[in-house]
Amino acid sequence: MKKINLLIMMLMFFSITGNKSIAATLNVPSEAYSTIQAAIDAAGEGDTVEVAAGTYTEKITMKSGVIIHGAGPDVTTINGGGSGSVVIADGVNSSARLEGFTITNGSEEFGGGMFINEASPNVTNCVFTMNSAVYGGGIFNSNSSPVITNCTFSGNSSDSYGGGMNNTNSSPVLTNCSFIENTGNGGGIYNSNSSPVVTNCIFSGNSSSLHGGGMANYSGSAPSLINCIFGGNSASTHGGGIFNNGSSPSVTNCILIENLAGNSGGGIRNDFGGNPVVTNCTIWANNAASDGGISNYSSSPAAVNCILGENSLPEITPSSMVVTYSNIKGGYPGAGNIDADPLFVEIDDGDFHLQKDSPCIDAGDNSASSIPANDYDGNDRIIDGNIDRTATVDMGAYEYNPDGTQKWVFLTEDMIESSPAIGSDGTIYVGSNDNRLYAINSDGTQKWSFTAGDDIQSSPAIGRDGIIYVGSKDNNLYAINPDGSQKWIFITNDDVGSSPAIGADGIIYVGSNDHNLYAVNPDGSKKWAFTTGEYIQSSPAIGSDSTIYVGSTDGKLYAVNPDGTQKWIFNTGNYLSASPAIGSDGIIYVGSRDQNLYALNPDGTQKWTFNAGGWVESSPVIGPDSAIYISVGSKFYAINPDGTQKWALITGGNLYASPAIGSDGTIYLGTGGIFNAINPDSSLKWNYHLSDEYDFSSAVIDSEGVLYFGAGDRKLYAINTLSYGPANSA
Secondary structure (H helix, E strand, O other): HHHHHHHHHHHHOOOOOOOOOOOEEEEEEOOOOOHHHHHHHHHHOOOOOEOOOOOOOOEEEOOOEEEEEOOOOEEEEOOOOOOOOOOEEOOOOOEEEOOOOOOOOEEEEOOOOOOEEOOOOOOEEEEEEEEEEEEOOOOEEEEEOOOOOOOOEOOOEEEEEEEOEEEEEEEEOEEOEEEEEEEEEEEEEEEOOOOOEEEEEEEEEEEEEEEEOOOEEEOOOOEEEEOEEOOOEOOOOEEEEEEEOOOOOEEEEEEEOOOOOEEOOOOEEEEEOOOEEEEEEEEEEEEEOOOOOEEEEEOEEEEOEEEEEEEOOOOOOOOOEEEEOEEOOOOOOOOOOEOOOOEEEEEOOOOOEEEOOOOOOEEEEEEEOOOOOOOOOOOEEEEEEOOOOOOOOOOOOOOOOOOOOEEEEEEEOOOOOOOOOOOOOEEEEEEEEOOOEEEOOOOOOEEEEEOOOOOOOOOOOEEOOOOEEEOOOOEEEEEEEOOOOEEEEOOOOOOOOOEEEOOOOOEEEEEEOOOOEEEOOOOEEEEEEEEEOOOOOOEEEEEOOOEEEEEOOOOOOEOOOOOEEEEEEEEEOOOOOOOOOEEEOOOOEOOOOOEEEEEEOOOEEEEEEEEEEOOOOOOEOOOOOOOEEEEOOEEEEOOOOOOOOEEEEEEOOOOOOOOOEEEEEEEEEEEEEEEEEEEEOOEEEEEOOOOOOOEEEEOOOOOOOEEEEEEEEOOEEEEOOOOEEOOOOO
């Protein structure tokens, strides 16, 4: 029976595996294979021909199913010897791969460097240089669809069409490729009845003795050009950057700069039904005898969301194309068009990103069908760049994103540990260790400052009447009028480092290191004092039933009735300095140095605990999805309402502050000199770097989405966000 079972298993194995052989690696050079072609001839499907560094003077023919892998184009060269195509791919499929070579010194009628016929090979990380042909100096594609990635075409030449590449009846996919200083009609690429997809490619210094220095498109070609740069290309007659004859490419997120045509169309020339759709492109400083930006003859092209300027005049052949929602120097008729300085970041350095005050921000047309999902940098394309709560596409290749950009910085005279507070009129109030409370206008200018007797580390609280309440290490609670004058002082017997809280009836509650929680009337008189066992460094929280919750360094959380009597005590057993937070369901969350976050029912009984593995000294914050966020050492936790961990992040430094949460759920938190915006799924949205590894105060967000936080470098920062205000915690 065992023998029968073994036989059955063997039969099953062979029926599944069939005649598959184990993939082999054939090394070149070796005793078995002195040439690359010898190894290719011997290779079977799934095999790899591994070619060592060196120069190989030969010509090779690819085979389906075989990977030909060089040691890298810097050290591995196939030299064609000046006769014939260096590489031939005839009828092979996508399993034929060529990787890591320099292909040079090929000379043939079709494809000096490589001839691809009715094939779809993969070509990666190769350099095609100093090859020549009548058609397609670097590569000639005939009825083919190769995938070509991370390749460079330089110094190749064609006597007729396509210095770098000639595509005839073909649809190659080109990604991250460079075409540099190739020559031919269509210096970089020539397309005839072809539809290549060209993404993230650079065309620079290519030249044509006829048309299309960078690219020439003929005979119904329809290439897709996405995120490409055409710079410094030249044509003796038309189309320094791109020439289209009876062809209709889509040109998206492209930059055409300093291209030259002897006749017309320094940037683009369209002839006889050359009808490209040009979307979100920047066409700048191109030159020609006429029509420096875009030249048109018997064609009906269209452009939308583009920027054209500093091209030789006229920028566009007058009245020859439909242009909308574009910035055209000198003006051009069409819906949404403007004529204004685009305010690029740095033209001289080739930086065509938009400055924050650019008129091109949010000035495009969202309804254009050709708008890409991303800009040239790969960032989201339709963003609310001017923060008016309406996301509109920008003009040009780059989308301006204000999220995480600095609005202003305000300098105090000492470090800021106080969390800012925002008044109903938009005034920002923040304390500093220079003994001052600052009132700052929303534009970053100082409104006034108030001087206390010692550091102000307490975060201010603002009453409905605009009175600002703040504690100081001089033992006092101050009430300050909206004009910066003192209303009254309430004196305690030790430091007031915790922030006050204001009840619905206007009573101010504040803790002191004299062990007392004070209830202070709006006129500054004491209503009552509740004594705990040690310091109160925790800011009180007030429940919907007016119960006041406050922690003490005696390890206890106290629930105090509005009349100052004790409601209940919960003992954590260790130092408690973190302020409690209250959910909409009345659950109280508080952290302790016993390494736990506690969830307590309104009657003081424990609902659950979460062990954070370190002291919980920052106040928990509740998100719009009811998740609870806490900082513990260098870890940041998101905790589900049932007490289970949602996720955790390891940060680059210790976390001392509580996060702020935006209306979109974005979490804002600083550590180690880096302030981070974190998506609700824990992925990083953006970060903002200080000049050194300073600590941060807890942050706040105003109703416009501006984020405010202080730091150890004495500065208060205002940072733009797209949160449109703070979250309404669940």
